Amino acid sequence: MHSEPPGTSTGSLTEQNSAQKLVVASCNIEGVKGNAPYLQDLMKISDIICIQEHWLWDFEKVDIEKFLGEWDYFIRCVDLLYPAAKFERGRGYGGTAIIWNKQIQPSVKTLDDGSERILALEINCKPHPLCIINVYMPTAGYSDSTSQYKASLDLSDVIISKYRDTHSVFISGDLNATLLDDRNLSQDKLMKAFVKENELSVHSTGSHMTYQHGSGKSQIDYFLCTNHALIANFMLLDDVCSNTSTHTGIKCDILLDHNLKISTEVKVKRFRSQWDKCDTHRYKKCISDRVETPVIITPSDIDREVKHIHDVCLAAERASVPKKLVKLHGPKWKASPKIRQILSDRKRVYRQWITVGRPGPEHPLSILKTNLKYDLRREQRKERASERIGFYEEVMAQQNSANFYRLINRNNKSSRSTVALLEKGHHVTKSDEQCRSFAAFYEDLAIPSDNSEFDSDYQNRLAYDLDLIRKIVSDTDDVLPIITPVEVACAIKMLHNKKAKDEFGIVSEHIKTAGEAILQPIASIFTSIMHLKHVPSDFKSGILHPIHKKGKDPANVTNYRGITVTSILGKIFEHVILKQIEESLPLNQSTLQFGFTKGISPLMAALIVSETISEYVKNNRPIYMSFLDSQKAFDVVAHTSMKCKLFHQGINQHIWNVIDNLYTSLSSKVLWKGNVSSKFSILQGVRQGGILSTGLYKTYINDLLLELQKSHTGTYIGSTYTGSPTVADDLTLLGESDIDSQNALDIAYRYANRERYIIHPEKSVMLRKFIPRNYTENLSSWKLGDSELSIATQTTHLGLIRSVSDDTQANIYERISCARRTFYGLTSTGLHGSNGLQPSTSYRIYSLYVLPKLLYGLETFVLLRKHIDALETYHLSALRIIQSLPQRCAKCAVYLLLGARPIEAELHSRTLTFLGNIIRSNNPTLLNILTRQLSVKSHSSKSWVVYVRDILLRYNLQGIEDLLVNIPSRDSWKASVSDAINTYWNKKLKEECSTKSTLLYLYRDALCIGSIHPLWFTVDSNIRDTRRAITKARFLTGTYMVQSKLSRFNQNTVDPTCQLCQSSVENYQHVLLECGALLTYRKEYLCELSRVMTYHFGKGMWENLSKDVIMDIIMDVTRANVVHSMQLNTEQCTYIERISRYLCYRVHSGRIFLLEKVSRGKRGPSGS
Structure with a gap:
């Protein structure tokens, strides 16, 4: 059977014999980007489409959104499990996807089962849900194809077995095997046995073929199901003229007993x-x-x-x-006029071909029809490549930082939002219902809850105190602020x-x-x-935006942070108030509070944890670390308590009166996907996003930190208390014994009950670190009230891993893994080899996005050589990929061509900058620790302070003692650190350059950290010029392989003579200036160089230059300019650099072409 032409059916859901008809299509599309018109034609006649071979990498899978419009998708890519940044962006392959009309969104649920070849989703219909499985089975012909095929069948069998008792199972896809009787290859036999064992009903095209390939035809695309009556109106879509795949699509109707939930959102x-x-x-x-x-x-x-x-x-x-x-x-993607013209021509030829009776492949109309198919696919690929190159060139040409960030972020951003929320076991898919779900959740959160553990007497006293305070401030003598x-x-x-x-x-x-x-x-x-x-x-109301917490289940409303957008005028008013009272919020703030405080960063809390661990391990003493998770801390702040604590800070009583009024009769509305909920009252909590919120929360929680310190429970470094480093609501308790730790937990628990918030016992954990063998514990468990605290071996705190073993090593592995994922995710922006962005732009992206991920938090650790080497290996690898330089390229050249620092220099820069921040913070705890460790620790100590002191000595910078007396400004210290580190590493890398014979032509005196070599910064904003520069970079770094190098570095005997002219040893000078076989390839560019030099220096100058000088001009014009005193200006140097790029690339291309001819000649005409 044949389908109706696209456009005659909308594919919308219609009733048939009092059942719901769901139209499903399946096709091996052989590239979504290269077959987009066909995909959009299928969308006109279907409700669900199963796609095989979408050919998208994981880093670019969001690109499918450009073609879908009001459709949603579920996609997996071949690099799902093993992503790795590639030397060049290769053409995609494989992959599966299911897309569906958003009208049926309320009934769709994606399933976790399967792999990159097999994925499944559930259609929630009655009496039995429908499980749709999309498969792309492995092809035959490879050494392990049979074993891979069996593995895919086994996985499919597991999914069928899991759902067949509760669901109607429907399987579609490219089986890469036929179920026809006339073929019985190994994969055919396996598939036939699989169908028989699972008692699957087969729906196929009869004798019609679904795959047209070079050696013939076959039928390998099928629909299978566990219920034969489920499928009706099977069709072969062989007359859709926009299809450029070698596979023909198939379509059928799935008949359902009851209507599906349909979305009617406008x-x-x-x-x-x-x-x-x-x-x-x-x-x-x-x-x-x-x-x-x-x-x-x-x-x-x-x-x-x-x-x-x-x-x-x-x-x-x-x-x-x-x-x-x-x-x-x-859809964002629209067919261009040229593609529309080819589609029109193809439809016209197709109708003529039908009219004359579908003639064979030798007929002119058949040939023309095939050629138009290839033209259509070619044009789509050209346009996609042109679009990608255009994006790269726009990024490379972008000087404005804001636009640069916008381009990078836009290219990596998905427009998809939450598919479904789970509420009381039911999926909520309509956006207005989701909005109401969020509103109900946040309204419930805004109402103080009752808990038998809460101290009601304390709250009653606070209510009485608040009434007294209001009477006091009503007759205040404080000056009224103007x-x-x-x-x-x-x-x-x-x-x-x-x-x-x-x-x-x-x-x-x-x-x-x-x-x-x-x-x-x-x-x-x-x-x-x-x-x-x-x-x-107006100042008291706000719009609450639920923001998904990264890494959490998006179906759960509790995994959304409620950020409130308040009135703009209200924000200005709060800023004015904050300026007047910020010195008093809180007046006696604990020195262990490192959140929301000017000049203080969360990493300072992490440093205190690390230094305390180091101190206790050095003294052979145990340390107990409790990481407490306060449940919705900002959202459950008791207003009565907060106002009383604020009054006791001694702020202007008129301002206190205004804040009291501001936090009375608060309200919010939830905004979700364009829907706004009804207004609800806020009876507790400080708004996340509010200007005063951070100061008010610190005031609210400050008494706990002071109480912990006064109780003397917890760790000390010398006489300095370090037992409760805190970042806003993120509280860490460091205990020096099991009982000491339990006492601190009791204090935190009692405070939480007084202030009416809950410490989550399941999310809070304890780490017992370095328990000596001769140490006897008095407790076997630790409790928060009646709940036992879980004992962990590893947890994440402030973005850093804390472990019972080596924290530093665990964080090094995690940082490298995070950087690698970030690098890979940026591949779609062109952050890869010779077919991506120019290296200078790629390095800019790497520095802004990847390097911070790689080094985050490592400035708080004492790093050993093995840690730095592990980071250096990744850093160097990334810089080589960016410049398309091989592994054998000298390290110093990899760094200096980009003006990049070694990772050790980057670490030291961050560490010393962090030291400056600590000294300027005026935090007594940190400064006391610095002073104490300086005075008592030896040079062999593993203290962070000693580690930093050694770094300062290495770069001849002021010692910590001097810095504490003469505190430098932020900018001056940063400049001093940068200058000292750059000077040190410039000298070291240049000395290394002088020892490398491969860097003969690289003028090291012009190389400098922070300055990109002209080889890269003169590259034009296009991919072709980037490729030319990469070729020249190989010559410049001595990694371009010629016969003399092969002879020198090969274990076997290799003739160093040029294989093209057979006249002399093939070295760089021979290739670029002497080889007669390459004369036609270099002549144009050498003539242009001659013209430029003659114009600048006069006639006869070029002819008198030695070949060594000409090589210097070609390889590195900065060397020629200085060593040979040519006094060329910047514009002339840039032009010569550009000519030399063309020369190197043209000679390289010609040499490869001629060597291939020589190689074919040696093999003979038959290739034998």
């Missing part, structure tokens, strides 16, 4: 204001014409004036800011651009663009808030 067009194209003069005029200093007498006047400013800003935006449509309907326009202007500068709109449609650009005209009205409103003690209701 897509809304989304627009974005283009503030960079704003008519600023017109905008400011609109503001100044309608805004004036308000007269405010009553609280309602404040609300009115705030609304007026919102209205004026929105009106000014409508008048002066253009908008851009950012969400289009349908908010000035200057303060408002400073607060406005703190706002970030390009952020989400608030509830009223206002963004920071509205206020920033308004200029000075809006400052006085806002200042008057803020002063009135202070005077009347009334915070407008």
Whole structure:
């Protein structure tokens, strides 16, 4: 049977005999990018499509979204299990995917079963769910193809066995075996036995073939199912003219007993204001014409004036800011005019071919039809390659940092959102229902919960205290703060651009663009808030955005962090308040709080943990580390307690009154996929995203840290307490004995019960590190209340691994693995070899995205030579890949051509910068540890302080003692460190260069860390010039293989004579200047060099140059310019560099071509 032409059926779900019809198609597409029109034609007549051989790598799988529009997908790639950054971006192969119309999204669930060849999804229908399995079986002809085929059959058998009792199982795909009786190859026999054993019903094309290949035809694409009555209307899609695959698609209807859940969501067009194209003069005029200093007498006047400013800003935006449509309907990819013309011609020829009776392959129409098929595929591949190259060139040409980041991030970003939420065992797929689910979750979280362990008496006392405090501040003698326009202007500068709109449609650009005209009205409103003690209701409401926590199950609403976008004017007001009280939040902050504090970083807490471990291990003492996880810490802050603690900080009582008012009658709405929930009250918690939230939370939790320190439970370095390093709500308890550790846990547990929050007993863990053999423990378990704390051997804290064994080694492995994954993920941006970005741009991406991942947190560890070597191996490998240099290339050249530092230099730079941050932090705990360790530790100590002191000595920098007395500024210290490290490594790498015979032509005096060699920075923004430069880099680094090198480094006897001219030894000079066989390839470029030099120095100059000097000019013009005193300017050097690239590449190409001819001549005409 044959299908209807695309377009005659919409593929939408329709009822048939009171059953639901689900249209399923299957095709081996042989490349999604090269067969996109065919895929989109199948989407017109289907509800689900099973795809084999999409030919996408894992790093580019999101590219499939360009072709799908209002369809979703489930995809696996061949490099699913073993990703590795490649020397060059190769053509993709294999892979499977299932795509479906989003109308049936409520009924679809992807399954974890399968592999990169087999994937499955579930259609939730009654009475039995449907399990669809898409398979792409291994091809025959390889040494292990039979064993791979058996393994795939075994995996398929496992999936069928798992679901057949509860589901109707439907299998589609390319089986790479036939079920026809007239063929019985090994894979055919295996598949026939598999079908028989699993009692599968076969739906095929009868005698029609589904695969047309060079040596004939075969039938290998099938639908199989466990229920024969499930399938109807099987069709062979052999008349879809857009298909360029050698496989013919198949289609069928799956009949269901009950209707599926269908999504009826209406897509809304989304627009974005283009503030960079704003008519600023017109905008400011609109503001100044309608805004004036308000007269405010009553609280309602404040609300009115705030609304007026919102209205004026929105009106000014409508008048002066253009908008851009950012969400289009349908697929992003559209067929080009040329592709549409080929498709039209192919359809016309196909109709003529049908009219004359489907003639054989020798008929002119058959030949023309085939040629048009190849033309269509060729044109699609050309356009995809052109699109990719265009993207690379745009990135390479981009000078603006913001646009550079935008291009990189856009190319790696998927537009997919959460597929389904799991609520009470049921999947919620409609976005409005999901929005309500989130709202119910966050509303429940915002209401204080009852727990029998909570201290209700304490809360009652706090409620009484709060009433007293309110009476006290009502008659306060404190000075009433007057908010000035200057303060408002400073607060406005703190706002970030390009952020989400608030509830009223206002963004920071509205206020920033308004200029000075809006400052006085806002200042008057803020002063009135202070005077009347009334915070407008607009400041108390917000839009809550659920943000998925990376690595957590997206189907669970608890794995979303609620980030609240509050009123922009409210943010400005909070910034003004924060500026006035930030010195008091909290007034006596614990020195072990390393979160949300100016000049302090979380890694300082990690350093205290590492240094404490080192101290206790050195003294042969055990250490017990408890990592506590507070459940939804920010969301359950008790307002009563927080306000009382804030009052006791001694802040201005008028400001306290305003904050009290601000945290009374709070409300939020959830925004999810364009849906907004009903408003709900916030009765506890500080808003994540709020300006005051961090300071308020630190005030709330500070008493716990002080209580722990006063109790003397925990570890010490000398007399300095280190027992509770904390980052915001991330609390670590370090105990020096089992009982000591339990006492600290008891204090933390009691505090949590008083303050009405829960420490999660399952997510909190303890590590027992370095327990001496002669040490006797008094406890066998540790508890949080009645719950036993789990004992772990490894956990992650502040992004770093903490282990019972070697923390440093575990983190080195993890950092390298993380960097490798990041590098691989950036392959789609062109971060690979000779067919990607130019090396200077690739190195920029590597430095910005990969290097920070590789080195994160390692500045807090004492690294041994083995650790640095492991990092160096990866770093060097990555830089070689970026420059397409072989493994044999000298290390010093790999670094200096890019101006890159060795990994040891990068580590030392980060470590010394971190030291400067510690010294400037004025944190007593850190400074006491520095001073103490300096005075008592020997040079052989494993203390971090001694390790850093040795690094300072290595680079002849000031000692820690001097730095503590004369504290350098951030910029001056960073510059001093950078200069010292670069000077040291420049000298070391250049000395290494001088010892390498392969770097004869590389002028080392022009090489410098931080400066890219002209070989790379003069490369044009296109792939061809990058390839030319890579070829020259091989010559320059001595890694281009010629006969003399083969003779020198080969164990066997190799003749060094040139194989092309047989006249002399083949070295670089011979190849580039002397070989007669290559004369035609180099003549044009040598003539151009002669012309340039003659123009600059006069006639006769070029002819008088020795070949050694000419080689210097060709290989490294900087050497010729200095050594031979040619005094060429930058523009001339750049031009000569460009000519030399062309020369090296052209000679290389010609040499390869001629050597291949020589090789064929030796083999003889038959190749024997």
